Amino acid sequence: MDVSLKVLCGLLLVLQLYGTHTDGQVKKETLLSDKVSQLMDWASRRPVIRMNGDKFRRFVKALPRNYSVVVMFTALQPQRQCGVCRQADDEYQILANSWRYSSAFTNRIFFVTVDFDEGSDVFQMLNMNSAPTFIHFPPKGKPKRADTYELQIRGFGAEQIARWIADRTDVHIRIIRPPNYAGPLMLGFLLAAIGSLVYLRRNNMDFLFSRTTWGFAALSVVLIMTSGQMWNHIRGPPYAHKNPSTGQVNYIHSSSQAQFVAETHIVLLFNAAITLGVVLLLEAATSDMDIGKRKIMCVAGIALVALFFSWLLSVFRSKYYGYPYSFLMS
Structure with missing residues (x-):
């Protein structure tokens, strides 16, 4: 009887523990x-x-x-x-x-x-x-x-x-952005302006055969695209960022994955200055002007390329941490 009682008590304890575990689960x-x-x-x-x-x-x-x-x-x-x-x-x-x-x-x-x-x-x-x-x-x-x-x-x-x-x-999300109509709208206005200009000058179309006009237009497109203007249309970043604690205004974003509108304008200016320097160097090497003017153009071109390329590289270094190369300034 004692053995049977112990076995019964053990079974009851196991059932109780199992029931408690089941209830908790x-x-x-x-x-x-x-x-x-x-x-x-x-x-x-x-x-x-x-x-x-x-x-x-x-x-x-x-x-x-x-x-x-x-x-x-x-x-x-x-x-x-x-x-x-x-x-x-x-x-x-x-x-x-x-x-x-x-x-x-x-x-x-x-x-x-x-x-x-x-x-x-x-x-x-x-x-x-x-x-x-x-x-x-x-x-x-x-x-x-x-x-x-x-x-x-x-x-x-x-x-x-x-x-x-x-x-x-391990969850892969495909980003779907809402459509931005600002770009197509601006393109429509630009095409309308060009069409109006062509209509007004329909009796004199010599400007369409000007290499200077087409070269300036192509250069403008390149400068706009390389500076990040399309990125601004897509992302809509602020012009700059003001630190609320110090009041300091940052025109250059600290990350290589983002930029401010002011930063786009700065990069556009630097690229334009470098391009102007290269143009001056080419003119100094190929033009028929007197040697004094060509020397001045050469010095100005070298100064523009060296100075603004150094600033452009400094902006890149501030955004891409660990980049080892610099020029004229860190």
Whole structure:
């Protein structure tokens, strides 16, 4: 009887432990299902889910979790004067929309934003003092060093962030940008202006056979394209960036993946000055002017090429960290 009683007690204990484990597993699966359902409901209405501290701790930090979360920590309120935050948020919205409306959309990954004024406790919890910052929270474990996006090196373009996400999650997102009609509209105005000019000069079309006219037009197109004007039409960057803490205005973007409008104008000016220097050198070598004027043109051409090429290389060095070569100035 004693042996039978012990066996019976053991069986009851095993059943109790199994039942407790089963109940805990069921509760865990139920909690996970509720979290995923809630996130999917939010994502269906807004691809980028806004969260405060409580939602962040529940849906991003707390277990269980079988999905990845990409969080952009930002400061979008006007009083923060974070122009880069607004630009990064626009690219982040394009990224999230591209994922939400793609045929591969699943609950494997969600896009979240935490604003400083809505979740300052989250910034304190993660010891963060800068924005914008992108962090990937994996389904298991804590974020590693590679789960923090290198914004200063890669830039905040949607394509660059998508490649980083593919490296961390194996989720490939094809970026789909909304159509920008500014370029075709400007092209239409330009063609209309050229057509009007040709119509007004229809009785004298000699200018169409001028090599100088066509050369200047071709050079203008080359300078515009190499300076990044089309990039500005596509991305719509700000003219410059003002640091809210120091008040310093930056006209050159620190990343090789982005640029300001002012930077485009600076590069255009430098390229034009280098081109003018080359033209002066060619004229000095081939023209029939007296030797004194040719010497002046030669010296001016060398000065323009050397000085502005050095400045152009300095701009490139400031954007592409680690580039070893410089000329005249660092």
